[in-house]
Amino acid sequence: MTDDGSGYFFKDTHYSDVLKTRLKDGVEMDSARAMAGYLQSNCSGDLRILDFGGGPGHYFPVIARTYTGGRLAYHSVDIDETHVQFGQDHFHGHDGVSFAVGSVLEPGASHTNQNCIISANTLPHVQSVQPLLHYVRDNASIEYVVFRMLIGNECVQIKKHLLEDQFDAMYASDFQYNNIYTLKYLQWCLGPDWQLDIKDDVFDAERLQQHRLPAQDSDPFYANRVSRPVGQMIFKGDIYMPWRFVIGRRNKHP
Numbered sequence: 185m186t187d188d189g190s191g192y193f194f195k196d197t198h199y200s201d202v203l204k205t206r207l208k209d210g211v212e213m214d215s216a217r218a219m220a221g222y223l224q225s226n227c228s229g230d231l232r233i234l235d236f237g238g239g240p241g242h243y244f245p246v247i248a249r250t251y252t253g254g255r256l257a258y259h260s261v262d263i264d265e266t267h268v269q270f271g272q273d274h275f276h277g278h279d280g281v282s283f284a285v286g287s288v289l290e291p292g293a294s295h296t297n298q299n300c301i302i303s304a305n306t307l308p309h310v311q312s313v314q315p316l317l318h319y320v321r322d323n324a325s326i327e328y329v330v331f332r333m334l335i336g337n338e339c340v341q342i343k344k345h346l347l348e349d350q351f352d353a354m355y356a357s358d359f360q361y362n363n364i365y366t367l368k369y370l371q372w373c374l375g376p377d378w379q380l381d382i383k384d385d386v387f388d389a390e391r392l393q394q395h396r397l398p399a400q401d402s403d404p405f406y407a408n409r410v411s412r413p414v415g416q417m418i419f420k421g422d423i424y425m426p427w428r429f430v431i432g433r434r435n436k437h438p
């Protein structure tokens with residue numbers, strides 16, 4: 185049976201631990217800073233954020249330090265329950281920060297009263313963004329979206345086989361999606377009530393050059409999964425990753 189693309193996240197305990205360590209050590213990822221900056225420059229008023237694939241909530245401290253437009257509440261939803269547990273322990277007693285197990289493929293099960301949906305580095309790796317975008321379109325309480333995802337000139341579904349020397353279940357399990365979408369497709373999903381802008385990714389090429397996962401040298405599962413810059417482009421293994429920020433605002437009707 186073909187899995188829905190989330191299978192490898194459950195096998196990827198090294199990467200899951202990397203995210204927890206970032207939270208514990210106060211590491212500010214470039215993409216977290218960029219996300220916080222785009223929220224600050226594009227949103228106003230109180231934000232009740234729902235972060236799909238938010239891991240243990242390591243973006244929240246960066247957003248909280250940056251956003252001055254109003255009060256913040258933050259809810260991270262992730263399929264990995266170890267993130268939910270870690271985040272709950274880390275932010276214990278912190279008002280307005282919460283966690284739940286859930287999937288961006290079933291957004292209605294996670295959404296309560298949030299007016300701002302964010303997601304970083306997760307949407308390319310799920311089977312489809314259509315359930316999320318249709319949910320956003322149909323829920324008038326959602327005013328903003330900010331996503332870091334792959335945006336190009338055509339819609340491309342990419343399945344990366346993750347095993348170096350096993351091919352029995354190729355493209356049925358042990359694969360990772362790296363899907364690219366167009367602005368036109370996102371606009372088509374969201375409909376005419378949404379104003380969308382594509383903004384540059386913000387990253388430090390030198391820092392990315394140094395980026396390594398501890399397991400990448402000894403375990404082929406990781407070897408083709410670490411991002412590396414080639415000039416101004418980011419590659420992961422053989423794949424060009426056109427990372428962009430998508431900023432969306434629901435049009436206000438008088």
Ligand SMILES: C[S@@+](CC[C@H](N)C(=O)[O-])C[C@H]1O[C@@H](n2cnc3c(N)ncnc32)[C@H](O)[C@@H]1O
Pocket residue numbers: 190193203213215236237238239261262263264267286287288289303304305306309310
């Ligand atoms: C590449 S990590 C990104 C984490 C964080 N947003 C960041 O940018 O550092 C992807 C995260 O999405 C989660 N994830 C994968 N599939 C998901 C799904 N269908 N719904 C919600 N979260 C998912 C993974 O467990 C993981 O924590």
